[in-house]
Amino acid sequence: xxxxxxxxxxxxxxxxxxxxxxxxxxxxxxxxxxxxxxxxxxxxxxxxxxxxxxxxxxxxxxxxxxxxxxxxxxxxxxxxxxxxxxxxxxxxxxxxxxxxxxxxxxxxxxxxxxxxxxxxxxxxxxxxxxxxxxxxxxxxxxxxxxxxxxxxxxxxxxxxxxxxxxxxxxxxxxxxxxxxxxxxxxxxxxxxxxxxxxxxxxxxxxxxxxxxxxxxxxxxxxxxxxxxxxxxxxxxxxxxxxxxxxxxxxxxxxxxxxxxxxxxxxxxxxxxxxxxxxxxxxxxxxxxxxxxxxxxxxxxxxxxxxxxxx
Numbered sequence: 515x516x517x518x519x520x521x522x523x524x525x526x527x528x529x530x531x532x533x534x535x536x537x538x539x540x541x542x543x544x545x546x547x548x549x550x551x552x553x554x555x556x557x558x559x560x561x562x563x564x565x566x567x568x569x570x571x572x573x574x575x576x577x578x579x580x581x582x583x584x585x586x587x588x589x590x591x592x593x594x595x596x597x598x599x600x601x602x603x604x605x606x607x608x609x610x611x612x613x614x615x616x617x618x619x620x621x622x623x624x625x626x627x628x629x630x631x632x633x634x635x636x637x638x639x640x641x642x643x644x645x646x647x648x649x650x651x652x653x654x655x656x657x658x659x660x661x662x663x664x665x666x667x668x669x670x671x672x673x674x675x676x677x678x679x680x681x682x683x684x685x686x687x688x689x690x691x692x693x694x695x696x697x698x699x700x701x702x703x704x705x706x707x708x709x710x711x712x713x714x715x716x717x718x719x720x721x722x723x724x725x726x727x728x729x730x731x732x733x734x735x736x737x738x739x740x741x742x743x744x745x746x747x748x749x750x751x752x753x754x755x756x757x758x759x760x761x762x763x764x765x766x767x768x769x770x771x772x773x774x775x776x777x778x779x780x781x782x783x784x785x786x787x788x789x790x791x792x793x794x795x796x797x798x799x800x801x802x803x804x805x806x807x808x809x810x811x812x813x814x815x816x817x818x819x820x821x822x823x824x
Contacts, residue, residue, distance in 0.1 A: 516679050518553045518646075521602045523678065524588075528597065531674035532720040533667060536598045538576055544585055545603025551643045552604040556620040557685040558672050559608050559645040560707070561587065562654040562698040568592045571651045576600035587649040589671065595663035597648075597671060607649065608641025610634055611692035616644060622684040626705050627691060634695035641692055646675055654700045668707060673714040683712035 519527065521542040528535050545552065565571045571590055575598075578584030585601025592598065612631035616639055618624040633639070648671055652658050672686040679685070688704040689696040 516553075516555050516681075518555045518603075519675075519678055524602065524675075525599070527674045527678040528589075528671060530719045531670045531677070531714075533670045533674060534596045536596050538572060538598050538600050541576075541585075541599040542602050544576070544601040546583070546585070546606055546642070547603045550604055550640065553643065555646060555679075556616060556644045557646070557681070557687060558675050559641065559647045559687060559689055559692060560668060560672070560699055560704070561607060561647065561649045561689045562652040562700060563590070563649045564654045564698075565651065566653055566658075568594065568596075568598075568651060571649070572598045572600060575649050578606060582606050587647040589648045591648055591650045591664060591667050591671065593651050593661050593664050595661070595667040597667055604642050605647055606642060607647030608645045608689070609693060609695075610636060610638030611641045612694070613639040615687070615692055616641075619685055619687055622682050624684065628687060631692060631694045634693045638693060645692075650699060652699070652701060654698055656700050658701065660701050665702065665707070665710070669710040669714055672707070672711045674719070676711065676715060677719060683708040683715060686711055 518524075525535065525537075563571050563575065565574060568590075571592070574584075575586045575590045576584050578586050583606065585605045585607075587605055587607045588599065588601055590598040590600060610633060612629070612633040615628045615631055618628045631638075648668070650660075650664065650668060652660060672683070675681070676683060676685055686704075686708055688707075689698045691704060
């Protein structure tokens with residue numbers, strides 16, 4: 515048995531694990547405690563929201579709706595990896611579930627997954643009392659992707675609370691593992707997520723897993739990475755207009771070569787002793803010709819304008 519963390523300790527645990535937290539309004543005191551007990555807590559429950567858009571998702575999870583008042587969880591894990599704290603205390607997220615599963619989670623006595631639940635909302639044990647709940651922004655149709663940054667946030671959230679309570683990874687389950695009525699989360703498996711949480715718990719708070727920490731490159735990999743960076747740097751300049759034979763990179767290269775040539779000629783002229791009459795004649799010719807810098811600037815501006823117009 516474990517008493518729930520205070521809101522202060524809850525927030526500190528998440529931040530210590532490297533979770534990017536966004537505090538929403540009066541989340542510390544926004545709860546359903548008047549409707550039933552909050553605690554003892556035995557684990558973390560992961561959900562998907564069946565929504566799209568972070569702002570709308572956070573608003574729904576905080577406020578709920580007519581049939582089910584908010585908060586609908588303690589935190590919303592957005593696709594960006596940010597975790598929006600919307601409530602703390604008893605929240606309408608778990609509903610009824612299988613008491614056998616609750617015992618297995620409490621004891622961390624199951625294998626890869628808890629027993630298949632045979633109880634649900636109408637005939638199950640009150641889960642709102644016993645689980646921290648996190649809603650994850652996803653349509654839940656099996657097609658909406660789960661960005662790695664979001665999966666990393668789920669992993670960190672679970673590890674943070676497991677670490678704070680001295681629990682193992684098996685204290686983290688999905689809603690579908692708790693209630694026979696639920697299918698969430700859809701799109702990744704909870705055994706795979708528990709494996710990630712276990713690896714993170716093997717390290718220090720907030721540190722990468724050993725796999726993430728090994729960023730050493732062989733000489734061949736370093737050369738390949740340098741080539742990728744070079745190609746990406748040049749790529750934006752390979753644009754050709756509809757009637758162009760050369761790309762923008764070629765124009766810049768040729769312009770640079772022309773400027774270097776002019777500089778060389780100017781340097782050579784400086785070394786020649788000219789009479790006052792010769793200097794006056796050259797000045798007259800330069801004054802009558804269009805400026806080189808202005809010509810180049812106009813040409814580049816026209817190329818940019820042509821590109822924007824297409």
